[in-house]
Amino acid sequence: MSSTVKTKGRIADKLLMGLVLLSTSLSIILLLGIILFVFIKGASTVSLSFLTGVTSVLKGTVGIAGNILNTVLIIVITMIIATPIGIGSAIFLNEYAKKGVFVTVIEYATETLSGIPSIIFGLFGMMFFGNTLGLGYSLLTGGLTLILMVLPLITRNTQEALKSVPDSYRNGAVGLGSGKWHMIRTILIPSAMPGIITGVILAIGRIVGESAALLFTAGSAKGLPKAFSKIFEKIFQSGGTMTIQLYLSATSEGDFDTAFGIAVVLLVLVFVINFVTKWALRRRIN
Amino acid sequence: MKRRKVIEQTAKTIFTICAAIAILAVASITFYLVAKGIPAAREVGIGKLLFTTSWRPTAEEPSYGIFFIILSSLVSTFASIIIGVPIGLCTAVFLSEIADRITRSVVSSAVELLAAIPSVIYGLIGMMVLSPLMYRLEKAIFAGNETHQFTGGANLLAAVIVLAIMILPTVISVSASSLQAVNDSLRYASLALGATKMQTIWKVVVPAAKSGLLTGVVLGVGRALGEAMAINMVAGGAVNIPLPFNSVRTLTTQIVSEMGYAEGLHRRVLFTVGLVLYIFIMIVNFILLKARRRELNE
Numbered sequence: 001m002s003s004t005v006k007t008k009g010r011i012a013d014k015l016l017m018g019l020v021l022l023s024t025s026l027s028i029i030l031l032l033g034i035i036l037f038v039f040i041k042g043a044s045t046v047s048l049s050f051l052t053g054v055t056s057v058l059k060g061t062v063g064i065a066g067n068i069l070n071t072v073l074i075i076v077i078t079m080i081i082a083t084p085i086g087i088g089s090a091i092f093l094n095e096y097a098k099k100g101v102f103v104t105v106i107e108y109a110t111e112t113l114s115g116i117p118s119i120i121f122g123l124f125g126m127m128f129f130g131n132t133l134g135l136g137y138s139l140l141t142g143g144l145t146l147i148l149m150v151l152p153l154i155t156r157n158t159q160e161a162l163k164s165v166p167d168s169y170r171n172g173a174v175g176l177g178s179g180k181w182h183m184i185r186t187i188l189i190p191s192a193m194p195g196i197i198t199g200v201i202l203a204i205g206r207i208v209g210e211s212a213a214l215l216f217t218a219g220s221a222k223g224l225p226k227a228f229s230k231i232f233e234k235i236f237q238s239g240g241t242m243t244i245q246l247y248l249s250a251t252s253e254g255d256f257d258t259a260f261g262i263a264v265v266l267l268v269l270v271f272v273i274n275f276v277t278k279w280a281l282r283r284r285i286n
Numbered sequence: 287m288k289r290r291k292v293i294e295q296t297a298k299t300i301f302t303i304c305a306a307i308a309i310l311a312v313a314s315i316t317f318y319l320v321a322k323g324i325p326a327a328r329e330v331g332i333g334k335l336l337f338t339t340s341w342r343p344t345a346e347e348p349s350y351g352i353f354f355i356i357l358s359s360l361v362s363t364f365a366s367i368i369i370g371v372p373i374g375l376c377t378a379v380f381l382s383e384i385a386d387r388i389t390r391s392v393v394s395s396a397v398e399l400l401a402a403i404p405s406v407i408y409g410l411i412g413m414m415v416l417s418p419l420m421y422r423l424e425k426a427i428f429a430g431n432e433t434h435q436f437t438g439g440a441n442l443l444a445a446v447i448v449l450a451i452m453i454l455p456t457v458i459s460v461s462a463s464s465l466q467a468v469n470d471s472l473r474y475a476s477l478a479l480g481a482t483k484m485q486t487i488w489k490v491v492v493p494a495a496k497s498g499l500l501t502g503v504v505l506g507v508g509r510a511l512g513e514a515m516a517i518n519m520v521a522g523g524a525v526n527i528p529l530p531f532n533s534v535r536t537l538t539t540q541i542v543s544e545m546g547y548a549e550g551l552h553r554r555v556l557f558t559v560g561l562v563l564y565i566f567i568m569i570v571n572f573i574l575l576k577a578r579r580r581e582l583n584e
Contacts, residue, residue, distance in 0.1 A: 013484035023376035046326040088304025117512020209404030
């Protein structure tokens with residue numbers, strides 16, 4: 001009887017192992033399939049003029065330089081504001097706060113913020129920054145909206161990094177007569193820098209891939225500013241990022257060549273960002 | 287000395303304000319959604335809004351019933367979990383229990399890259415690969431059927447498949463780390479008692495990691511419920527009862543596809559749709575918090 005149990009067990013084992021291998025290969029096949037499909041469909045569209053030109057019906061040109069600039073500007077706006085706030089928040093949580101209601105509420109709020117879907121951020125950004133503050137559809141509205149979205153990422157990564165700074169550093173600095181602020185500025189922040197950078201890179205990756213939060217905040221204009229000096233004004237004007245242009249190209253404009261061209265650029269970008277993050281993480285561990 | 291005290295106090299205040307911004311953000315998002323969403327819901331009638339099915343915002347006598355929209359969100363989320371979680375769990379088992387170091391790093395890199403792909407790209411590929419396939423299936427299944435409205439392949443089933451793929455990375459990485467956290471002594475004890483490796487994995491390790499696995503599922507639910515752009519590109523656009531081959535609208539795609547041109551009450555009702563989505567997400571967040579706490583206590 002024991003032998004029948006054993007064989008039965010073995011068949012079930014093989015079946016389960018088969019399922020495990022099948023599922024695992026699915027992830028790999030999906031990834032390779034997506035990369036191959038996007039590159040086959042879009043690689044021929046990507047050229048220097050596609051990257052540096054602007055789409056114009058009159059001139060018959062197709063280009064995404066405007067969208068690239070918009071993406072960069074949104075990243076800059078978002079990160080300039082979100083990075084200090086995120087770091088400050090992490091420093092408060094890790095260095096100043098004593099366990100209590102306030103800290104619990106902050107931690108719960110950060111957690112909640114990271115679970116809110118981007119379309120909700122988009123709705124809120126449109127109402128608050130767009131309407132209430134009167135910024136309308138603009139890169140600034142989009143950037144301000146995204147701050148809320150990436151804040152938890154920066155806070156959490158900085159917090160992790162601060163936690164890994166040994167207490168002896170803190171005690172040593174304070175023991176030598178340093179004030180807390182001085183200690184934070186000269187000891188903690190430099191020691192936590194790799195973690196902070198990881199958070200920043202992750203946040204940039206999020207922004208590059210974001211679309212739902214930007215559609216109704218930053219808008220969809222694809223032109224370039226007329227002159228370099230007008231870049232600052234551009235911040236107060238509507239501008240679509242690459243993801244938004246991909247969405248519009250694939251849906252309302254029905255221009256799949258451009259859509260796949262942008263998809264190639266986006267894939268390359270997010271993969272590079274992913275590798276840089278990994279590299280930064282590895283450096284942090286060493 | 288006094289100057290130093292001022293600096294210390296200022297620094298502390300600034301850090302506190304930074305930390306308070308997260309609270310402020312959640313509070314204002316909640317406030318705005320409630321303040322914009324509730325009056326519109328009252329105007330339409332809460333019962334009428336939530337439990338009727340006709341969505342005709344631009345008709346002469348407009349009607350705003352979002353029952354099918356809520357149902358579509360729930361059905362697509364549930365179905366994508368049913369498909370995605372077993373696949374994700376099996377992959378996590380491979381990563382944590384079976385793979386050697388090199389295979390593990392290859393597979394987990396692939397999973398990370400899948401997570402990094404922007405949702406519009408999933409939508410684009412869904413449009414180009416899934417939709418034609420769906421259309422062929424649809425034509426075969428509903429051939430000669432006169433009541434079925436042909437969708438051209440943009441339907442609930444396509445949305446479910448895209449969502450199932452999109453939640454995979456979340457489910458895999460959370461599940462794998464909770465499986466890895468299971469104490470080795472449990473594995474050795476089970477193996478020493480004569481259980482096979484597979485029996486050990488499925489009857490000892492997986493049950494021991496169940497609260498962590500649950501966290502993965504809940505995170506997946508949140509992700510699927512909140513995904514907007516990708517499914518907007520593959521789900522069609524009609525407000526319909528959520529059957530596999532129907533073109534459907536979910537809470538998120540409803541906002542994405544109509545916010546651009548909606549005006550007046552129509553626009554305000556879309557905020558109510560946002561509020562309904564927000565309430566669902568808050569419930570998911572609450573469950574997540576509970577699950578995390580349980581995981582920590584174990």
